Amino acid sequence: MDFPADRNRGLKMATRSRPLSPHLQIYRPQLTAVLSIVHRSTGVALCAGAVALVWGIVATALGADAYACFSDFAASIVGRLLTAAFVFCLVYHWLNGLRHLAWDTGWGLEIKRAYATGWTVVVLAPVLTALSLWCLWT
Amino acid sequence: MTAFRTPLKVVRGLGSAREGTGHWWGQRVTAMALAPLSIWFLWFLAMLPGADHATVSAALGQPLSALLMLAFVFTLFYHAYLGLQVVIEDYVHPRALEITLMVLIRFAAVLAVLSTAIAILRLIFIAAPRT
Ligand code: HEM
Secondary structure, three states: OOOHHHOOHHHHHHHOOOOOOOOHHHOOOOHHHHHHHHHHHHHHHHHHHHHHHHHHHHHHHHOHHHHHHHHHHHHOHHHHHHHHHHHHHHHHHHHHHHHHHHHHOOOOOOHHHHHHHHHHHHHHHHHHHHHHHHHHHO | OHHHOOHHHHHHOOOOOOOOOHHHHHHHHHHHHHHHHHHHHHHHHHHOOOOOHHHHHHHHHOHHHHHHHHHHHHHHHHHHHHHHHHHHHHHOOOHHHHHHHHHHHHHHHHHHHHHHHHHHHHHHHOOOOOO
16 A cells, blocks of 8 residues: 555655564574474474374274274384374473473573573483383384 | 453453453463373383284273373363464464364364274273274
8 A cells, every 4th residue: 555645655664763573584593483483383293193193092992903004004114203203292392381381470581591491492302202212112 | 441341351351352361271271281191191102011902902991091091182182273273373364264274173173082082982891892
């Protein structure tokens, strides 16, 4: 919309010094933002994992044939990769979810704490994922 | 206009979406329940002595495991439904598609929970499912 009375509006807006929102392509990624989008991505990925879980439970109840179909897939290379991805997403989302819940009580919102808990998640997520997979597969 | 409402009424007035903090709170409560249930879930999987059909059926047919698994699946789909709603609101802009997806994920979540419930009941009541 361009109103005749305000034809210079665009110019005025460009030259006035006003805060800009971050321009994602040229904005240096920050830990907090990256962890936030990964929380969302893992949440969406876990939804697919949840459907796979229902498949497994329903297959178990249907009988040995349906179960074999599920367990053969789970034991295949692709199945194992997906299992590992699922466990990673669960562990990460769990750790970062606790971070969210702490923030909701008002704890940990200071920049320093937000970074400290963020790095804790970065370190713990792979460690706990490896530990869980080890318990799962041995 | 709003001057005639008490602050409490404004809070209960439920905002533009008419649901107040219900959605946000639902996401937190399900998250709090999922935190321990997820640990139980991983532990349950790790403790299965084998992944053969008989073992898994017996394990899931056990009342306590059945209860916890059902609680886990129900809570997880409730939480996932609330979470996906927010993601759709943020990224899906054509209104018709947005509403369609909202309805579809709701149907999907309900179907998933009901299927799990039926499957688990069957495993409880038919100790050895027909092969
Ligand atoms: C196990 C299956 C789970 C699934 C499928 C799942 C899925 C999701 C999804 C789709 C979202 C929305 C993401 C967003 O809006 O950015 C979400 C958000 C959230 N999840 Fe989960 N989640 C799971 C487990 C958990 C657990 C175990 C916790 C807690 C320890 C948790 C805590 C949270 C919190 C606090 C949010 C809100 C984040 C926000 O407000 O941005 N979730 N989850």
